[in-house]
Amino acid sequence: MKFxxxxxxxxxxxxELxxxxxxxxxxxxxxxxSMLHGFLTAIRVGPREPEPAAWLAQVWGEQGQTPKFASAAQQTRIEDLILRYYNQxxxxxxxxxxxxxxxVYVDEETGTDIVQQWCYGFMLGTAMAPEAWQPAMDDDEIAQLLAPIFDCADDEAREAMTADGDNLAEFxxxxxxxxxxIIPVLRAFWLARLEAAAPRSGHRRH
Structure with missing residues (x-):
């Protein structure tokens, strides 16, 4: 699929989307x-970008659900909006x-940002290629940046923070x-690894 x-x-x-x-x-x-934005962000900045066909199905649900499109034209329209969102x-x-x-969403009463859905989408994006993401988990600096995103998405981690007296809304x-x-640092981490792994092409011609 060409962009x-x-x-x-x-x-x-x-x-509309x-x-x-x-x-x-x-x-x-x-x-x-919001979850879609987090999901697409993880795919866009991650170690490798799968073809849209590989991740588009995940948007509708992890169990392979498909939407009930009213027509083929509506399907084309919605998928086009998602792909443009990805390119954006x-x-x-x-x-x-x-x-x-x-x-992210905003709590209208307090004016604070609600980022749990975004973080859950980001976590799903990394889960598309867990082995490829492992170097980031093994890097102390990057793992420290990722930890709050995963904690925000994880119900057990959230319960533990609440038990410790943390204010989740403030977090x-x-x-x-x-x-x-955080996100540009992640992108730079993967770009540096790709450049380091790229074959050198500085051969001289005789």
Whole structure:
């Protein structure tokens, strides 16, 4: 599947995609928009990018569910929005000054960011290639950056934090603020490994 340059999704298109993901056309296991953003982020910055066909099915649910599209045209439209969303992420992560911002929910009463869904999506993205992600888990600095993301996604870790007296809402808000710095570091880690593994091509011609 070839990509072509596309404009970022407009607010109306994001609303359209969010509405479909949460509609009766999808199953209970379908990702919502924030979880999708976390999922796509992990795939985009990770050690290798699978073909869209490999990860698109995961959007609808881990058990291989498929949405009840009203028509082939609607299916094409929704899948196109998701692929553009994926490409948009790549555009946000390139350059010396990445413009990455996680798409998270906000608690209307407190104004704090809610990042659990995003983190769960990110965790699902790493689970697409656990062995490939292992070097990041084995690197002390990177593992320290990943730990709060995985803890935020994990119910048992959240229960342990609550038992220790931690304020989960404050933890999530601070994590959301840190993600624009964490994600470019992860991307740089994998890019450095790819460059180090690339064969040298500096042979002289005689």
């Amino acid at each position: 072509k340059p596309e404009p970022p999704l407009s607010d109306a298109e994001l609303d 969010a509405a479909f993901l949460e509609s009766d056309a999808t199953g209970d296991e379908c990702m919502d928009l 992420l790549g555009d946000e992560l390139v350059g010396d000054m990445p413009a990455f911002t996680p798409l 999530e808000h601070e994590l959301a603020a840190a993600l624009p710095d």
